[in-house]
Amino acid sequence: MALDPQVEVYLAYQSGLNLPDVSELGIAARFNGHEGLDMAGPLGDGAVISHRFITTPTADVAVRIYTPKSPGPYGGFVYFHGGGWVLGHIDRNDAQLIDFADRTHSIVLSVNYQKSPEHKFPIPHDDCYAGVEWLFANAAKLNIDSALIGVGGDSAGGNLAAGVALRARDQKVKLAYQLLIYPATQLNFDTDSYLTNSEDYGLRRRGMIWFWNQYLNPNDVTNPYAVPGTATDLSNLAPAIIPTAEFDVLRDDGLTYAAALREAGNKVTNRNFEGQIHGFINHAKMVDASYTLRSWIIDQVNVLIKKN
DSSP: OOOOHHHHHHHHHHHHTTOOOHHHHGGGGGGTTOSOTTOSOOOOSSEEEEEEEEEOSSOEEEEEEEEESSOSOEEEEEEEOOSTTTSOOGGGGHHHHHHHHHHHTEEEEEEOOOOTTTSOTTHHHHHHHHHHHHHHHTHHHHTEEEEEEEEEEETHHHHHHHHHHHHHHHTTOOOSOEEEESOOOOOOTTSHHHHHTSSSSSSOHHHHHHHHHHHOOGGGTTOTTTSGGGOSOOTTOOOEEEEEEEEOTTHHHHHHHHHHHHHTTOOEEEEEEEEEETTGGGOTTTOTHHHHHHHHHHHHHHHHTTOO
């Protein structure tokens, strides 16, 4: 399928910013427009936002909590934002997570995990898992049904969610679902999606290689919590929801992981969004399909937590 015309306009807008690739800028990309904090669209009014810190193995980490305005009991959801483990911040997900909290009747905990390369694996992973532990430990106080707690994230956050889901299974923590939005799951940079979408669609192949190099130490490349596609046992995992984008270098990461999860006997729902690019869940100001993706995700979660 051809690119969505609204995506073409978005890419032209990005091109007009004349930003070098993140692999050329390095961590300076945090300060020159690569963050894109204002593209997710207007904020709804269906949830109340609060802020706090939680203690993780190496730091006190900021989290943002979204509580539906309607009374509980609630489901629960722990979210990890994208940005290649280097960029990003919980600010960029308010619009999406207010909607998610309201429409799934879930309290959402968004974790501002520590960033690489200053904090390589396992630090971001440990921060995210600590968020899951915190939500389970405080479920009764927050009026959350602990049987309805899931995890999720986009891009690098999808990677973190997949790793957290593996660790939760290993530690006998039962998750209701894992939401992996165009996740980074493997270190194969010669897939069809990496090669055909390598330069012209926002996230580049060279940029993704650079991001992985910031996140991993050499001895982490076969650790399934860091690189979920290397897992030798994918059985008994939480049901997975995996949306991917046609013109995304990570498309085949998501499709391959969905197939492997399904082959291992897990429940998997996946959809490849034609005409779309990496990151489009954050582009609602310019791309209507961002809302389509948001609604599709919410519908799939509601099926799994039996809210429909």
